[in-house]
Amino acid sequence: MNVAVMKTKAEQAISESFEVAAAKLPGSAAVQARRAQAIGAFSGLGLPHRRIEEWKYTDLRANLKEVLPAAVEDKTPLTIAELLVALGPLAHVDAHRIVFVNGHYRAGLSDTSDAAGLMTSTIAKALQSASEEAVARLASTPEGGDAVEALNTAFMTDGAIVEVAKGASVNRPLLMIFVRAGSDANAVTVRNLINAGEGASATIIEADVVLPGAVRDTHLNTLTEVSVGKGATLNHVKVAVDEGKSLHLSNWEVRLAADANYSGFQFSSGLGFARNGINVLFDGEGSKLDLSGAYLARHSEHVDTTLVVDHAVPHCESRELFKGVLDGHGRGVFQGKIIVRPDAQKTDGKQMSQALMLSEDAEFDSKPELEIYADDVVCGHGTTSAELDPDLLFYCRSRGIPEKEARALMIESFIGEALDKVEHEGLREALASYAMQWLGRSRRG
Amino acid sequence: MLEIKNLHVKLEDEDREILKGLSLTVPKGEVHAIMGPNGSGKSTLAYVLAGRDGYEVTDGDILWNGESILEMEPDERAAKGVFLAFQYPMEIPGVAGLTFLRTALNAVRKKRGETELTTPAFLKLAKEKGAKLNIDVEMLKRPVNVGFSGGEKKRSEILQMGLLEPTLCVLDETDSGLDIDALRVVSEGVNALRSPDRAFLVITHYQRLLNYIVPDKVHVLADGRIQKTGGKELALELEKSGYAEYSNKAA
Ligand SMILES: Nc1ncnc2c1ncn2[C@@H]1O[C@H](COP(=O)(O)OP(=O)(O)O)[C@@H](O)[C@H]1O
Ligand SMILES: [Mg+2]
Numbered sequence: 001m002n003v004a005v006m007k008t009k010a011e012q013a014i015s016e017s018f019e020v021a022a023a024k025l026p027g028s029a030a031v032q033a034r035r036a037q038a039i040g041a042f043s044g045l046g047l048p049h050r051r052i053e054e055w056k057y058t059d060l061r062a063n064l065k066e067v068l069p070a071a072v073e074d075k076t077p078l079t080i081a082e083l084l085v086a087l088g089p090l091a092h093v094d095a096h097r098i099v100f101v102n103g104h105y106r107a108g109l110s111d112t113s114d115a116a117g118l119m120t121s122t123i124a125k126a127l128q129s130a131s132e133e134a135v136a137r138l139a140s141t142p143e144g145g146d147a148v149e150a151l152n153t154a155f156m157t158d159g160a161i162v163e164v165a166k167g168a169s170v171n172r173p174l175l176m177i178f179v180r181a182g183s184d185a186n187a188v189t190v191r192n193l194i195n196a197g198e199g200a201s202a203t204i205i206e207a208d209v210v211l212p213g214a215v216r217d218t219h220l221n222t223l224t225e226v227s228v229g230k231g232a233t234l235n236h237v238k239v240a241v242d243e244g245k246s247l248h249l250s251n252w253e254v255r256l257a258a259d260a261n262y263s264g265f266q267f268s269s270g271l272g273f274a275r276n277g278i279n280v281l282f283d284g285e286g287s288k289l290d291l292s293g294a295y296l297a298r299h300s301e302h303v304d305t306t307l308v309v310d311h312a313v314p315h316c317e318s319r320e321l322f323k324g325v326l327d328g329h330g331r332g333v334f335q336g337k338i339i340v341r342p343d344a345q346k347t348d349g350k351q352m353s354q355a356l357m358l359s360e361d362a363e364f365d366s367k368p369e370l371e372i373y374a375d376d377v378v379c380g381h382g383t384t385s386a387e388l389d390p391d392l393l394f395y396c397r398s399r400g401i402p403e404k405e406a407r408a409l410m411i412e413s414f415i416g417e418a419l420d421k422v423e424h425e426g427l428r429e430a431l432a433s434y435a436m437q438w439l440g441r442s443r444r445g
Numbered sequence: 446m447l448e449i450k451n452l453h454v455k456l457e458d459e460d461r462e463i464l465k466g467l468s469l470t471v472p473k474g475e476v477h478a479i480m481g482p483n484g485s486g487k488s489t490l491a492y493v494l495a496g497r498d499g500y501e502v503t504d505g506d507i508l509w510n511g512e513s514i515l516e517m518e519p520d521e522r523a524a525k526g527v528f529l530a531f532q533y534p535m536e537i538p539g540v541a542g543l544t545f546l547r548t549a550l551n552a553v554r555k556k557r558g559e560t561e562l563t564t565p566a567f568l569k570l571a572k573e574k575g576a577k578l579n580i581d582v583e584m585l586k587r588p589v590n591v592g593f594s595g596g597e598k599k600r601s602e603i604l605q606m607g608l609l610e611p612t613l614c615v616l617d618e619t620d621s622g623l624d625i626d627a628l629r630v631v632s633e634g635v636n637a638l639r640s641p642d643r644a645f646l647v648i649t650h651y652q653r654l655l656n657y658i659v660p661d662k663v664h665v666l667a668d669g670r671i672q673k674t675g676g677k678e679l680a681l682e683l684e685k686s687g688y689a690e691y692s693n694k695a696a
Contacts, residue, residue: 400523400553413539
């Protein structure tokens with residue numbers, strides 16, 4: 001009997017793609033060894049599919065048929081003006097900027113010159129000279145074997161390393177821009193490391209955008225590891241805006257030290273097939289987590305948000321609020337697990353996931369889970385899915401507001417509650433503008 | 446002029462006729478009151494005028510300025526000057542009053558071939574008209590009607606009416622849930638809008654409102670039809686004798 005696991009064509013192609021790319025991927029010998037180990041781990045795991053509980057609604061194996069070549073290098077010409085066009089409403093946010101084109105750092109487009117308290121460098125550079133010890137930090141893959149994160153380690157080309165100095169309060173947000181440009185459909189793999197030092201405070205935005213006219217059917221695999229130090233405050237926002245053809249695999253691995261304040265927000269519209277994983281570990285007492293997001297999907301787009309909030313220590317608070325707007329055959333998936341470990345007394349956790357269904361063919365799957373092993377805790381979760389209220393629509397229309405605009409107003413009001421979680425006003429307005437663009441409405445003057 | 450001719454209306458999902466051949470004419474410049482017992486079809490008439498789904502007109506017609514409005518969408522009717530002040534105004538969480546008012550006003554202006562108002566011009570107008578109804582900017586910044594008292598909701602309906610400048614104003618039990626002071630403010634708001642090219646249809650269950658908004662005519666609606674028409678003294682009669690007479694007729 002043949003012991004080899006049956007592999008899909010795509011799984012084989014991924015391994016072959018690694019053979020081709022390996023020599024061009026950045027990294028010292030220690031890094032190359034780590035990459036080889038990761039692709040080995042992936043081979044064992046294969047692409048996650050619907051018979052794996054956490055991937056029940058999001059069958060990656062069935063949806064990743066064509067393997068694109070890894071974007072090992074990039075020379076696509078791109079000007080600042082083009083970058084601003086690609087950014088859209090976010091271009092109006094006054095921010096420090098670090099830019100990656102097709103997964104490769106572009107010094108010429110970046111500007112972090114006056115960012116006091118903020119140190120930025122790149123993964124590619126760090127990998128080049130990484131010792132064995134450094135590899136453990138730069139290319140860690142969480143235990144338990146996540147195939148997507150293993151692929152990230154194997155293929156990562158670049159990304160940002162961000163250090164917010166101890167006690168520093170950074171004046172403006174840092175905008176990490178990942179722009180896709182050019183006409184080559186390829187697979188872009190990015191790794192970011194963010195570390196907010198003790199007592200620091202900063203706002204960091206990740207933006208996945210596409211230059212108008214650029215190829216749309218790309219694959220993205222992004223892993224951002226975040227560590228929030230004791231008493232530090234980090235506002236972390238991810239914006240992914242596309243036009244329905246791309247495959248997005250995104251992961252956030254967040255670790256919170258004691259008395260930390262972490263507010264994470266994810267906005268997406270037009271993602272073809274997306275899995276947004278967010279894992280948060282409470283690693284010190286007295287911390288607060290506020291996770292929220294809004295996603296807009298239509299046609300046959302698929303957006304999955306899968307959270308694991310791990311209350312490993314007592315006296316922490318977590319809040320989650322995710323809102324999805326689903327039109328056409330769009331499908332939203334929400335899986336939210338709150339774990340309260342035996343020691344984590346006085347945990348306060350609340351989770352809410354809501355979908356607004358704009359069409360009969362849209363689908364929403366929600367799976368909240370509470371795993372509670374402590375007795376003195378307050379935890380709750382809720383899920384709702386509703387259509388636009390016809391009485392409200394009539395009320396708006398009776399005031400002269402045309403149907404399309406009335407619907408847009410209702411949709412804006414639905415996601416508004418989530419957007420309100422974004423503290424930075426300019427950023428909040430930019431997100432509202434993306435939503436309005438999606439709704440086919442112009443910016444409100 | 447509003448002309449309602451032999452209007453028959455049934456519920457879309459139920460084989461129950463609510464309006465059974467209602468006819469009524471309101472010339473411009475006049476205020477007509479419709480009074481009637483609960484369940485007689487007053488709100489149904491108001492909704493059918495504004496174009497709400499869920500009702501089926503099986504016979505008859507509604508003409509506004511000589512044009513049938515039955516096939517028009519609610520927003521088209523609004524652009525043609527039709528306005529319904531709701532018996533139960535809706536709450537719209539997440540939409541600021543100012544945003545709502547501006548969206549509505551500019552939509553209507555656009556359809557009427559007028560230029561849209563700039564933000565400062567709109568704000569000035571909203572403040573001015575709001576002040577007359579004791580509605581300040583803070584209240585307008587709040588989500589539409591959310592957490593408003595009954596009186597606040599009715600006042601904000603009248604503000605919407607004042608801003609949109611309709612020519613056919615239908616008020617559905619605008620007096621319900623109002624104390625005497627609020628009733629005065631609301632009535633003053635309505636009276637300020639009375640003009641030779643506006644028609645009003647004021648629906649009420651009680652005579653009280655008509656002391657403030659004095660009608661040219663009073664119609665009694667019972668059993669889906671206008672049972673009697675008279676001057677403003679008819680309202681006083683009804684206050685004394687009640688609707689029993691008409692309900693008997695209906696039975
Ligand atoms: N959407 C509806 N669904 C079910 N019944 C309705 C609906 N609208 C009106 N009705 C019924 O029609 C009748 C007239 O109601 P309505 O027009 O609200 O009366 P009024 O405003 O005079 O009190 C009542 O019996 C009411 O229950
Ligand atoms: Mg009524």
